[in-house]
Amino acid sequence: MFESVFQSVLSFAQTGTFDLPWWGLVLVTLGCTHITIAAVTIFLHRAQAHRALDLHPIVSHFFRAWLWLTTGMVTKEWVAIHRKHHAKCETVDDPHSPVVHGHWNVLRFGVDMYRKEAKNAETMQRYGYGTPDDWMERNVYARYTWQGMAVSLFIYVALFGVLGLSMWCIQLIWIPVTAAGIINGTGHHAGYRNYQTEDASTNIVPIGIIIGGEELHNNHHAFGAAANFAHRWYEFDIGWMYIRAMQAVGLAKVRKMAPKLKLRETAASEAESHQTLDAIIAHRYRVMQEYAGVVKRTAKAEFESLKARAERGEIHLPDLRQALKDFRADASTLADAQRARLATLFAHSESLKKLYQMKQDLAALWGRSTESKEQLIARWKEWRANAERSNIAPLQAFSTRLARFA
Numbered sequence: 001m002f003e004s005v006f007q008s009v010l011s012f013a014q015t016g017t018f019d020l021p022w023w024g025l026v027l028v029t030l031g032c033t034h035i036t037i038a039a040v041t042i043f044l045h046r047a048q049a050h051r052a053l054d055l056h057p058i059v060s061h062f063f064r065a066w067l068w069l070t071t072g073m074v075t076k077e078w079v080a081i082h083r084k085h086h087a088k089c090e091t092v093d094d095p096h097s098p099v100v101h102g103h104w105n106v107l108r109f110g111v112d113m114y115r116k117e118a119k120n121a122e123t124m125q126r127y128g129y130g131t132p133d134d135w136m137e138r139n140v141y142a143r144y145t146w147q148g149m150a151v152s153l154f155i156y157v158a159l160f161g162v163l164g165l166s167m168w169c170i171q172l173i174w175i176p177v178t179a180a181g182i183i184n185g186t187g188h189h190a191g192y193r194n195y196q197t198e199d200a201s202t203n204i205v206p207i208g209i210i211i212g213g214e215e216l217h218n219n220h221h222a223f224g225a226a227a228n229f230a231h232r233w234y235e236f237d238i239g240w241m242y243i244r245a246m247q248a249v250g251l252a253k254v255r256k257m258a259p260k261l262k263l264r265e266t267a268a269s270e271a272e273s274h275q276t277l278d279a280i281i282a283h284r285y286r287v288m289q290e291y292a293g294v295v296k297r298t299a300k301a302e303f304e305s306l307k308a309r310a311e312r313g314e315i316h317l318p319d320l321r322q323a324l325k326d327f328r329a330d331a332s333t334l335a336d337a338q339r340a341r342l343a344t345l346f347a348h349s350e351s352l353k354k355l356y357q358m359k360q361d362l363a364a365l366w367g368r369s370t371e372s373k374e375q376l377i378a379r380w381k382e383w384r385a386n387a388e389r390s391n392i393a394p395l396q397a398f399s400t401r402l403a404r405f406a
Contacts, residue, residue, distance in 0.1 A: 017158060017159050017160075018159055018160060020160065025160060025163055025167065028160070028167065029167045029170055029171070032167070033170065033171055033174040034212075035066060036066065036070045036071065036171065036174055036175060037210075037211055037214075038063075038212055038239065038242055039063040039066050039067050040067070040071075040175060040179060040214075041211070041212035041214050041239040042055070042063070042212070042242060042243060043059075043060060043063035043067070044063075044067070044073075044075065044078050044079065044082075045082065046227050046239070046243070047060070048075060048078075048079045048130075049078070049079045049082045049083055050224055050225050050227075050256075051130070051225070051255065051256075052226055052227035052255055052256045052257075053227045053243060053252055053253060053254045053255055053256075054252065054253045054255060055246070055251065055252050056246075056250070056251040056252065058251070059246065059251050059252065060132075061136075064132065064136070064137070064141060065141075068140070068141045068145075068148035069148045069149065069151060070148075070149070070152055070171050070172070070174075070175075071149075071172075071175050072145040072146055072148055072149050073145075073175070074118075074141065074142045074145060075131045075137065075141070075142075076124060076128040076131040076137075076142070077118040077124065077128070079127070079128055079130075079131050080123050080124050080126075080127035080128035080131075081095050081096075081114060081117045081123065081127075083127040084117070084123050084126075084127045085097075085184075086221075086224055087127070089198075089199040089201075090188070090198075090199045090200055095114070095117040095123075096110055096113045096114065096180070096184040096185075097188060098184070098185050098186075098188045098189045098200075099188060099200050101113070103185050103186070103188075103189040103190075106180075106181065106184055106185035106188075107181045107182070107185040107186070108181075110176065110179075110180030110181045110184050110185060111176045113180075114180055149172065152168060152171070153168045156168040156171075178210070178211045178214075179211070179214070182204070182211065183204075183214050183215075186202075187201060187204055187214070187215075187217035187218075188200045188201055188217070189202065190202060191203050191204040191205070192206075192218075193289065194218055194219055194222070194231060194286065194289065195218055195219070195221075195222035195285030195288075196285055196288035196289040196291075196292060197218065197221045197222050197285050198330070199221055201217050201218040201220070201221035201222075202217060202218050203215065203216045203217060203218045203219060203235075204216075204217065206232070206234050206236070207235070207236050208229060208230065208235070208236060208238055208239070209236070209238045212238060212239040213229045213230070213236075213238055213239035213240060214229070214239070216229040216230055216231075216235055216237060219231045219258070222258075222285040222286070223258035223259070226256050226257050226258035227240065227243060227254050227255070227256060227257055228257050228258055231258055259282050261286065261405070262279070262405075262406040263404045263405065263406065264404045264405075264406045265404070266404065267400060267403035267404055268403050268404070268405075268406070272406070273377050273380065273381065274373060274377060276380070276402070276404075276406065277373070277376055277377055277380050279405035279406055280366075280380070280402060281365060283405070284365075284366045287362070288359075288362075288363070290398065290401075291359060291362065291398065292328060293394075294355070294394045294395055294398045295324075295327065295328070295355055295359075297394045298352070298392055298394050299324060299327075299352065302349050302351050302352055303320050306348055306349060307320075309348070315348050316344075317344070317348065318341040318344045318345055319341070320345075322341065323341050323342060323344075323345045326338040326339075326341055326342050327342065327352070327355075342356070351392055354390055354392065354395075355392065355395065358386065358387060358390070358395065361383050361386075362383060364379065365379060365383070384399050384402070384403060387399035
């Protein structure tokens with residue numbers, strides 16, 4: 001009899017309440033980790049850190065409980081660290097910048113960087129405002145962090161037996177690998193960019209499913225307060241799809257979205273100049289990204305001419321590839337050697353010199369916060385007139401396109 005009871009207990013420990021095939025266990029694991037990702041991107045990131053949407057209390061409490069069980073993360077800590085990341089992006093004060101700490105180090109030690117910053121009382125006080133502070137948060141979620149994960153371990157083993165331990169481990173490492181590692185690391189290291197933001201953020205892939213839409217990281221940094229991350233027709237943000245579904249049944253309310261670029265059929269009239277200026281400023285990161293294309297098209301032909309002159313011994317050129325990087329960099333951050341390299345390049349190319357100056361003048365449209373709207377409109381008109389007189393075809397075409405912004 002004792003042997004029969006022992007065998008029954010052993011069989012239950014091996015299989016748990018649900019005796020699923022291997023593929024069933026895989027599906028359950030993926031489903032649970034996906035809920036965790038949704039909780040991070042919808043609740044912690046978009047709703048709490050950026051206030052881009054409001055969630056129904058039932059949804060918020062579900063996400064908080066789920067994150068307590070599966071990650072042990074405290075809402076205030078996550079929000080404060082993320083807000084500081086945006087405020088101090090790519091500087092020594094950024095909690096997890098691969099530009100500062102190295103891509104590989106963020107991938108490996110992203111969790112350690114998070115834990116270290118979570119102990120910074122100044123960060124919590126300055127950036128952790130507006131997060132939940134009810135009885136459950138103070139007495140359960142923030143107080144007993146590892147106990148929630150222990151409860152989920154018991155649940156996994158009770159439901160799926162010994163294999164539940166593996167499922168629990170995968171759940172436990174899912175956020176450290178995807179969020180602390182891939183998003184904070186690769187999302188500032190490799191990928192493509194729709195917007196020329198001041199930071200190094202990238203879109204890892206255009207289809208945001210595995211990490212809930214967080215793959216579109218450059219889009220997010222361009223419009224940090226927006227609830228939607230997909231900005232191009234070929235991009236997909238599954239987190240936004242969930243938000244729209246919840247909105248349809250009254251469980252969510254979107255507060256902020258990324259502005260959509262609208263183009264007039266023809267250039268703006270005199271009366272519409274203020275609308276065009278507003279649109280240029282609102283889409284400034286996209287404007288500078290498109291301007292980089294103007295530079296690239298102009299530089300390609302110009303470099304061919306310069307190389308031919310250098311081969312004939314007529315001029316001495318700097319490293320053209322490095323000079324182009326200096327061209328794209330923020331002028332205020334250039335070192336003396338970089339400025340000297342650009343000066344040498346500009347001495348032999350009026351077109352590139354003109355493009356460089358026009359880039360600085362264009363950025364000044366949204367950098368001069370003390371000037372009136374009328375003064376900025378006058379600067380915009382002057383910029384466009386200079387572009388039209390430049391005899392640089394790509395710049396002239398770009399100027400005409402900007403004049404159609406609405």
